[in-house]
Amino acid sequence: MGSIHAYTTSQGERYRVAYRKPDHSQGSKRGFTTKREARLFLASVDVAQARGEFVDPAAARTTIAELGPAWLARRRHLKASYYRSLESAWRVHVEPTWGEFPVGRIQFTDVQAWVSKLAASHSSTTVSRNYGVLAGILDDAVTDRRLPRNPARGASLPRRTKKRRVYLTHTQVQILADSAGDKRTLVYTLAYTGLRWGEATGLPVRDVDPLRRRLTVNENAVNVGGRIIVGTPKSHEVRSVPFPAFLASLLAGESAGKQPEQLVFGDGERHLRSPDSRDGWFVNAIARAKLTDKDFPTLTIHDLRHTAASLAISAGANVKAVQRMLGHASAAMTLDTYADLFDDDLDAVATALNQVKMSTVVVELLSQRPAKALQIR
Template sequence: MGSVHPYTTAGGKKLYRIHYRRPDHRQTSERGFKTKRDAELRLAEVEISKARGEYVDPSTAIITVGTLGAQWLDQRRGVLKPSSFRPLESAWRKHVEPKWGGRRIGSIRHSEVQAWISGLEGGSTTVRRAHGVLAGILDGAVHDRRLSRNVAREVDLPAKNHDARRHYLTHAQVQTLADHARHPTLILFLAYTGLRWGEATALRVRHVDMLRRRVSVQENAVLVSSYVHVGTPKTHRSRSVPFPEFLAAPLAKLAEGKAREQLLFGDGEEHVKLPASRNGWFTAAVRDAQAVDEHFPRVTPHDLRHTAASLAVQAGAHVKAVQRMLGHASAAMTLDVYADLFDDDLDAVATALDQAKRSSSVVTVLSRARDRVS
């Protein structure tokens, strides 16, 4: 067991220190306790943690968030795609490092983290991402036995924004947009297959099976800092997606004169980049479509993926088919993301149950009538 001893500071203040042996049997001490009871409680905590094999040496907690943050980012860089890593690096540079970079990890308090979260400016995604970076760094410190617990966990975070309105185009609106776009076949393809922009623009001629009317999604081209990074699809899994028969001829025309390894869309060599949101060709096409249709919504390229889900559901596609088409990890995810598209299914269930009950009642009445006759 350890021991508690009083001492007097240079300013004449009475404090307490504790002495104990670490699991490696080396003698150590901690000081600065204001009361004897505080010192005794800390000593008891140390002894319990030693008995449980959970002891953390306080001297390992003097390392700064800045030092561990740089290591954590290097680790993330090695396992994340560039498009996923960049937001983390940005959150670290803009929000986490300026506030916490110079702090020793052992000096951070839960209340400080909560105050920081509450004071961060930006939407819920920005705040949650910044918190995730700090919490991830401290998680690593806990796993490395530098901290006994992560004070950045169990804080109150802003609710996720589920109110962002999705726009679903009709068949006619999709055609109107394609008629005014620089890449009309690409517009139609996105709206009727649900591929992400990077998945569609990464398709090569060899990925298209004209006989089965299928495309094999094996690559993803993502624009990060004006540079196109090509990797695996978002889920790291390839998938086969069907396309409607009316797209067969336009796709075949795009593939004419190209080698199997060349890109289907564009000139075959360079990926078609995501157009600028303010003055790109897609935005221009939307403005032109709005000029002829006053009800045409202000859509983004990603809304074509939502449109594909909507058109598939309207056509009677099962949720599992929609899941496979979109490349979601599970049908539950598809239902969660597009719950509004399946509202009519609830009405259909109620109608079906009503009809079944009425049919059952008729059978019961006829059966009773038959019994009375007998």
């Protein structure tokens, strides 16, 4: 319940609505030009409180700049590299544009116009991340009853285009490894185990089992703002990864003279950093291997992980084995990522169905012959 009071201004008579908030504090809103408008507002307040949907107009004046830091702070538990991308999106794109806006003033059309403007000059991944930060902050505003709904939800985002993957053959991997100098074993390891760069460069000697030919992936070393952060693998789960026999002696050579806790690759103490994409050892190895033709326009370190999946599948590995090797969350994720590599399996399904069909027809024909012969006699 509440009350309506008239007051006089230089523009004429106006009305103020006084009401009790759910916490029993006093609330009010003024500036209504007619008593009918004031009554309708008071009725909407009563209905919203009865439904538990009341939003305090004063709370809607809180700005994005006030809510953003708290939203980020609650994501400190995320992987350091991912958290940094969120912090960068907030600092570079979201806060400069939306910081001074009260959450109650943000409209869907404003958000959509911002997304469209970003899409004209930034990648779909960057746009989606920036939008996600703003939408997440507004989700908090809804939860805190500062807004009745999130005005950002439902915006049209640019479609993500998949980068063309590169799969090297056994011969191409060998040529590339031989061209990589002292990184030869590292190239082989990436191309035949599917380890991520941070998993390989963070691999300690103790996690190499030459007898079982297994690598135990416990850690992932990620470069975050120029600093190497060591944490759990991307999936947060330890996994055991097989490696082919020829790698055993190469890994033993990298581990020679090192303590169990030291790193396999590099000097044992410092994590190797990603090679420079313009003039690093990997780019130079590609040039020496002559893998720069039209088939390999954008070969990257990560493509060696894709190559490992390709080589494993071509060797007969099923999707579950590939999932475990790569550390994917599910076999469905592996299928979604490498669906193009399972085309031969589809051909095999068609062939198998055809064989079953033909054999069934033959059996049926043979089973009918005696009966037909009896009828003729």
